[in-house]
Amino acid sequence: MRSIVTAMPLEAILTVAAGLFCIGLFGALSRRNIVGILMGVELMLNAVNINMIAFWRYLEPANTSGLIFAIIAITVAAAEAAVGLAMVIAVYRTRLTINADEVDTLRG
Amino acid sequence: MDFIIGLIFWGLSALILFSGLMVVIVKNIIHAALWLIASFAGVAAFYFLLEAPYIGVVQILVYTGAISILMLFAIMLTRQVTGEGTRQLFKRWWVALVVAVALFGGVMLPAIWAPQLPVTERGQPNYWPQADRAAPPGGGNTASGGNAGGTGAEPQPEAEAPQIAGALEIGQSFMREYLLPFEVSSLLLLVALIGAVVIAYEERTRRRRILTLAEEAELRRSVTGLGVERPVHASAQLPPGKSDAGTAERG
Amino acid sequence: MRAMWEFFFGVGWFATLLSYITITTAILISGSLIMMLLTWIERRGLAYMQDRKGPNRVGPFGLLQPVAEAIKTITKEDITPTEADRWVHFLAPVVILASTVAAFAVIPWGNLIPVDINVGVLYIVAISAVHTVGILMAGWASNNKFALLGGMRGVAQAISYEIPQVISLVAIVMLVGSMSVVDVIQHQMDPYGNILSWHIFTPVGLLAFVVFWIASLAEGERPPFDNPEAESELVAGYMTEYGGMKFAVLFLANYLTNFAICAVTAGVFLGGGNGPGSDIPILGTLLSVIYFLAKSLGLFFVMVWIRGVVPRLRTDELMHFAWKFLLPLALVNIFSTSLWIAITRWGAEQGMGVAEALGEPGSIARLAVAWLVTGVINVVAFFVVARINATRGITTYQATPTAV
The missing domain is CATH 1.10.287 (Helix Hairpins)
Known part of the structure; x- marks a missing residue:
């Protein structure tokens, strides 16, 4: 039975996921727009999910723990996006900006 | 067959990484969100390639269909400058670049310099020795691993397909050993739902009239004190040119 | 060599x-x-x-x-507005058509199905949700306020109606015990060609059909839910700035979506290609394709019929209808589905020893009791929800003047 397991080593997938994670990290750290920061975070979560599914497929395909972890990570990502974007709208309503460096009321 | 799978794999990887890169470097935030959707779709195809179709479909449903739309809506509701003239990155963005590249290098270094780490045996699921693990799928392939094209030439002992957990097994384990995480995540969703509504809710009596962009720029100057030196772009959530179509959002 | x-x-x-x-x-x-x-x-x-x-x-x-x-x-000449975002404007019809065509991968044509993946029902819903992205792209990139309004409306409507659509399908997935489209159709197959084994002829399936059909009408932007392209308000909605071949592509995607909706409804609720003689080896396949097309086109005629007689809803009415009417009904339907399964199939070892008194699982007496219980629950739920909506819901909405 040919599948990705016989075609590709696990490291290739892990490398892609690591690349995606670092791209997301760069986006989350460097973007001024809060929505842009959230996009970077979503990319990082996707990279983590790829890792989880890859490990599941290569190591324990009969077990469901990897899939369950991925589903719960997607759930948390959805919740995070909903609350985060609600906060973006609330911030915009009071501060009229969504650039992270202009929302600095808490700075001492 | 392996060759084709490899080709699909590299194509998808290129799609994911390139669109991910475009998400972080592109100037127009709406374009960034659209690239993000492309990246999500690539990841979903990746899950199909990894034989997790349920996760792939959930990825499409949740990420491509919902989260990205939510982001586009948030961008359009917050009439923020997205044009090419605004600085989109922090002043010290190169620090972030250094951090990200250093992290990637830090992850990659052991893989390059220490190939005897237990993650190299191609096609072998036995990364960690465990006696009762099933035989590796396609076990005969390790010998001719580099010869991608010669799949049909010699008869290989095709091992039986490994038992792959699908939607049925996911449902069963959600109802059995993962019942508590399942309930907790449903509670989390409920909390997020209520929290998002409470945070973003605006009472009807306090709702402002939708301002024109000129009024809004005036207000922004008075609120933040930052808008003085910045030019105000008419291209909030719209391409340049239209100024008042954004008033439609709450109408 | x-x-x-x-x-x-x-x-x-x-x-x-x-x-x-x-x-x-x-x-x-x-x-x-x-x-x-x-x-x-x-x-x-x-x-x-x-x-x-x-x-x-x-x-x-x-x-x-x-x-x-x-x-x-x-x-016709292919026109792109000068101020439009060229690439996004070009890609939007592509995205819409691609997501629509991708749904056809798991839609069964009678006994023939292109691919049978084991999450087929969910796949159809998920992949057709992608076309909201295309709608938003089209609306935004056209740089036209009517297009943007239509795009926003379309996306809000599609996202809202997706939820009752999925939840009404959950009831069918519970009945069948599988998400594969082939399994769903097999489950409605009766050895005697009895059409009463179709899902629509049970109380649970009927309510699921009603909710699914209405939600799908809204997903496919059919009248009376065609607010995104309401020609009396928005010119043509998100399609305003499209002409020539791009408009043809959008039009094609629109009708393909409608056909996909009819085909899925026919497969999930009306037994797909099931009918008299559809299990004969070769001739039966041809017959099943004919049955399937007849059912789908009949459903499409119902769509046209609805378009002919029902006026368009206001946008706020539309949202109220999804969240306050269809969603509660779909949730109640899940409850009565579980009752149906418990009464008709479970025995003492699942904790339904009471039902054993009525006879074996699948016997006529148990079916009758299940019919009665779920039917009463669904009908009562329908009238209760309709009454609540009639007294303080949809019609009494009034816009309060907004403070400046």
Whole structure:
């Protein structure tokens, strides 16, 4: 039975996921727009999910723990996006900006 | 067959990484969100390639269909400058670049310099020795691993397909050993739902009239004190040119 | 040389690829032909309802009218507005059409199905949710306020109606115990050709059908839910700035979506290609395709019929209808589905020893009790929700003046 397991080593997938994670990290750290920061975070979560599914497929395909972890990570990502974007709208309503460096009321 | 799978794999990887890169470097935030959707779709195809179709479909449903739309809506509701003239990155963005590249290098270094780490045996699921693990799928392939094209030439002992957990097994384990995480995540969703509504809710009596962009720029100057030196772009959530179509959002 | 030959032709992947290309081509061609037929049915049907003649000049009964119009749209100039976002404007019809066509991968044509993946039902819903992205792209990139309004409306509507749509399908998935489309159709197969085994003929399936059908009408932007392209308010919604071939692509995607909705509804609730004689080896396949097309086109005629008689909803009414009417009904339906399963199938070891008194699992007495219980629950739920909505819901909405 040919599948990705016989075609590709696990490291290739892990490398892609690591690349995606670092791209997301760069986006989350460097973007001024809060929505842009959230996009970077979503990319990082996707990279983590790829890792989880890859490990599941290569190591324990009969077990469901990897899939369950991925589903719960997607759930948390959805919740995070909903609350985060609600906060973006609330911030915009009071501060009229969504650039992270202009929302600095808490700075001492 | 392996060759084709490899080709699909590299194509998808290129799609994911390139669109991910475009998400972080592109100037127009709406374009960034659209690239993000492309990246999500690539990841979903990746899950199909990894034989997790349920996760792939959930990825499409949740990420491509919902989260990205939510982001586009948030961008359009917050009439923020997205044009090419605004600085989109922090002043010290190169620090972030250094951090990200250093992290990637830090992850990659052991893989390059220490190939005897237990993650190299191609096609072998036995990364960690465990006696009762099933035989590796396609076990005969390790010998001719580099010869991608010669799949049909010699008869290989095709091992039986490994038992792959699908939607049925996911449902069963959600109802059995993962019942508590399942309930907790449903509670989390409920909390997020209520929290998002409470945070973003605006009472009807306090709702402002939708301002024109000129009024809004005036207000922004008075609120933040930052808008003085910045030019105000008419291209909030719209391409340049239209100024008042954004008033439609709450109408 | 021999290795090359074996690499390209000796192994299975080439044959597989060729077969899939053939299937895809067949689907695309028949999809386009069916789209032409649908436009003809719609125009003639509407004309009949409105007491006019409709297109009747090109070909017999005007059947070749869509061909003439296809030639007309192809030869038109392709216009992109100057201020538009070129690439996004170009890609939006592509995204919309691609997501629509991708849904056809798991739609069964009678006994024939392109791919049978084990999450088929969820896949259809998920992949057709992607077309909201295309709508938003089209609305934003056109740089036109009508287009943007239409796009926003379309996305809000599609996201809202997706939820009752999925939840009404959950009931069917619970009944069948599988998300594969083939399993769903097999579950409605009766050895005696009895159409009462279709899902629509149970109280649970009937309510699921109603919710699913209405939500799908809104997903496919059919009247009375065609607010995104309401021509009396928004010119043509997100399609305003599209002309020529791009408009034709959007139009094609629209009708393909409608056909996909009809096909899925026919498969999930009306037994797909099931009918008398559909299990005969070869002739049965042909018969099943005919049955399937008859059911789908009949459902499409219902769509046209609804368009002819129901006026368009206001946008706020539309949202209220999704969240306050369809969603509670779909949730109640899940409850009565679980009761149905418990009464008809479970025995003492699942904790339904009470039902053992009525007879074996699947016996007539248990079915009758399940019918009664779930029917009463669903009917009562329908009237309660409708009453709540009538007293303080949809119609009494009034806009309060907004403070400046």
